Amino acid sequence: MTLRYSRQKIEAALQLLAEFEGASFPHTDSTKAVEELKALLKETSKQIGANAASVLTTQTEMEATTLISEILELLGVISNSANVRNSFEIHGPVHDLISRLLGDERAKFIVSFEWNYIPYTYPQTHPCLPSFVIIGLPASEASNALVLPVIGHELGHSLWRSGKFKSQFEAEINRSIIASIKGSYKSQYEAIFRRFGISADRCDEYQNIGTWSDAAEYAFSQVEEIFSDFTGLFIFGGSYLDSFEYLLSPALSPERTPDYPPVSLRAEHLRNYANKIGVAVESDFHSRFENQTNPFRSDSNDQLQMDLADEASSALVSSIADHVFNTCRGRGILPPSGDETNAILEMFLLGVPAEQTAGFGAILNAGWSAFKNASFMPKNNDADRIAAINELVLKSIEVFEIERMTKRDPKAKRT
Amino acid sequence: MILKRSVLKDALQGVGEFKDDRLFIIPLLSAISDKNLGNASVDLRLGRWFLTLQQSSRTQLDFFEPKKNQEKSLGRNDFIRFDSYYVLHPGRFVLGSTLEWIRMPTSCAGSIVGKSSLGRHGLIIETAPVVHPAFSGSLTLELANVGEVPIALRPGMEIAQLQVMRAEGEGQDTGRFKGYRRPTLGSVSTDPIQQRLIKGRYSPLTKSST
Numbered sequence: 001m002t003l004r005y006s007r008q009k010i011e012a013a014l015q016l017l018a019e020f021e022g023a024s025f026p027h028t029d030s031t032k033a034v035e036e037l038k039a040l041l042k043e044t045s046k047q048i049g050a051n052a053a054s055v056l057t058t059q060t061e062m063e064a065t066t067l068i069s070e071i072l073e074l075l076g077v078i079s080n081s082a083n084v085r086n087s088f089e090i091h092g093p094v095h096d097l098i099s100r101l102l103g104d105e106r107a108k109f110i111v112s113f114e115w116n117y118i119p120y121t122y123p124q125t126h127p128c129l130p131s132f133v134i135i136g137l138p139a140s141e142a143s144n145a146l147v148l149p150v151i152g153h154e155l156g157h158s159l160w161r162s163g164k165f166k167s168q169f170e171a172e173i174n175r176s177i178i179a180s181i182k183g184s185y186k187s188q189y190e191a192i193f194r195r196f197g198i199s200a201d202r203c204d205e206y207q208n209i210g211t212w213s214d215a216a217e218y219a220f221s222q223v224e225e226i227f228s229d230f231t232g233l234f235i236f237g238g239s240y241l242d243s244f245e246y247l248l249s250p251a252l253s254p255e256r257t258p259d260y261p262p263v264s265l266r267a268e269h270l271r272n273y274a275n276k277i278g279v280a281v282e283s284d285f286h287s288r289f290e291n292q293t294n295p296f297r298s299d300s301n302d303q304l305q306m307d308l309a310d311e312a313s314s315a316l317v318s319s320i321a322d323h324v325f326n327t328c329r330g331r332g333i334l335p336p337s338g339d340e341t342n343a344i345l346e347m348f349l350l351g352v353p354a355e356q357t358a359g360f361g362a363i364l365n366a367g368w369s370a371f372k373n374a375s376f377m378p379k380n381n382d383a384d385r386i387a388a389i390n391e392l393v394l395k396s397i398e399v400f401e402i403e404r405m406t407k408r409d410p411k412a413k414r415t
Numbered sequence: 416m417i418l419k420r421s422v423l424k425d426a427l428q429g430v431g432e433f434k435d436d437r438l439f440i441i442p443l444l445s446a447i448s449d450k451n452l453g454n455a456s457v458d459l460r461l462g463r464w465f466l467t468l469q470q471s472s473r474t475q476l477d478f479f480e481p482k483k484n485q486e487k488s489l490g491r492n493d494f495i496r497f498d499s500y501y502v503l504h505p506g507r508f509v510l511g512s513t514l515e516w517i518r519m520p521t522s523c524a525g526s527i528v529g530k531s532s533l534g535r536h537g538l539i540i541e542t543a544p545v546v547h548p549a550f551s552g553s554l555t556l557e558l559a560n561v562g563e564v565p566i567a568l569r570p571g572m573e574i575a576q577l578q579v580m581r582a583e584g585e586g587q588d589t590g591r592f593k594g595y596r597r598p599t600l601g602s603v604s605t606d607p608i609q610q611r612l613i614k615g616r617y618s619p620l621t622k623s624s625t
Contacts, residue, residue: 026494084492088463351551351591352439352518377592388592395516395553395596398463399442402514405497406444 006061010045013068026088029108030081033129037071040128070128077134081112085142089398093360094151098133100331101155102162110134113142121154125161133158144386145393149236149243149364156228165323173219176312177212178204188304218309221259223316226269230324233270237279237335239364241270249288256292258306261313264289273321277335336361345369349376353395360397367393418579419455426520439518456576459513462553463570464597465501466490466510478603490600500567503560510598511556514571518551524582527554527575537562540575548582552594
């Protein structure tokens with residue numbers, strides 16, 4: 001009976017996908033995603049047919065149900081990608097940025113939104129859509145061009161998975177934690193290891209007993225978040241800081257989670273390293289974020305694990321920044337220039353979009369500069385000002401793409 | 416007086432009398448081929464956004480009543496890729512916009528005219544052709560197919576011409592930050608004279624004019 005049910009569930013999912021095939025998506029990558037999901041489901045259907053009389057049937061049926069579950073989640077995102085709340089104009093320029101950043105010409109990109117306040121990504125490693133970078137913005141902000149720089153953070157997650165960063169930092173994190181256990185946390189660990197009859201000096205041999213594996217996992221997540229923050233900072237400069245503050249200040253919750261550094265610490269790292277790449281930032285930037293409380297009892301093992309993770313990730317900040325900045329530079333990506341941002345701002349203050357820009361990072365920076373500029377629509381409220389900036393920013397991004405598509409020579413005479 | 420090619424160039428480059436009050440047409444794709452800059456007009460292209468009026472449960476559109484969120488309830492936005500097209504069927508109407516963002520100098524007004532070659536095939540473009548001094552934004556185009564066969568509207572296609580003429584005297588200009596990149600329905604402002612006409616003998620105008 002279960003085989004019959006599995007076949008029907010696959011058939012129902014295929015019917016749903018057929019409806020999506022007839023949908024009109026603003027960009028072809030969404031259509032391609034639907035095609036790939038359909039092919040994947042058909043392949044699974046074939047496997048079920050082939051294994052109908054074998055002991056593998058149950059396994060295949062379970063895999064089919066899992067696949068349908070994953071596909072439904074992805075279809076929700078793909079469906080939202082067709083909603084006009086999205087900033088469709090960014091697709092081409094972001095797609096190009098992804099190709100350069102990941103060094104992958106075949107990378108595909110879907111920007112969408114979700115009914116969740118926290119921006120999210122399916123990095124370019126999703127088993128169902130391995131060549132896709134999928135980014136979702138909070139539904140309430142999907143049409144706000146000023147939050148677009150947070151895309152840089154989400155791209156950082158794909159960059160993290162695309163290179164050797166993961167394995168490189170894994171080794172560094174382990175080394176760092178072991179050094180902490182043998183150093184500042186020696187007394188606590190001697191007590192823990194004593195219970196197992198082990199010297200703290202030999203802790204690197206005993207990760208599997210779980211005495212510091214949680215710390216390694218927390219640190220690994222924290223390092224990925226810092227890595228992604230620096231990616232956003234490098235690509236989008238000051239506008240990344242502005243959108244980070246807009247979305248995350250004072251904090252998403254009073255209590256931190258061990259997988260992320262506290263938001264005020266993330267802000268402090270951003271402030272410190274913005275200066276190093278020539279991005280202007282106020283010295284009190286990090287003070288606009290709340291000091292989140294710890295989720296654990298101060299004497300608990302969980303707290304110890306988090307402390308170890310915090311120490312390990314903090315020790316690696318400089319190394320993370322070097323990796324991100326050098327990788328971006330090596331792939332021809334540079335932070336937006338201040339001069340170009342100012343030139344675009346002048347256009348915005350005249351009420352016209354920018355033309356002949358070198359990149360859309362400067363356009364987003366100019367958008368934030370206009371928002372902070374007291375002479376930009378001084379008599380209007382913020383909602384009206386943001387609406388006007390949206391039009392200017394998104395039209396400028398479209399113009400940027402059109403100029404690249406038509407290969408216009410910026411030195412050519414205009415008329 | 417319509418600006419001819421040499422003065423149009425000055426207006427676009429912001430030189431001479433237009434030094435502090437330029438004409439912006441962004442992107443000015445005519446720079447790719449000078450042929451677009453006609454003797455006394457600039458060719459404009461079709462943008463990627465369309466606004467289709469939808470069937471509605473409303474019994475009528477009464478422009479006398481204050482309108483709130485009219486566009487949200489009446490129209491559906493579509494974004495069409497450059498490699499795709501919007502099909503306008505015979506007898507149907509859609510709003511499009513120019514690909515170009517235009518900002519008129521305060522000293523000039525504009526007039527938008529559909530391409531005659533398209534009009535001869537049944538595509539009627541724009542029935543409210545005046546572009547006011549200091550207007551800023553993409554122009555909303557009223558597109559109707561009065562022909563016999565469906566017409567593929569391709570973003571990027573040349574669709575209209577903009578003529579620019581001098582505007583003299585003083586007057587209140589359109590706000591420079593009111594522009595949109597997408598077509599808009601706009602709203603019909605309430606006319607106080609019409610209000611008085613409708614209210615008839617109860618209107619203050621009538622009372623004071625005995």
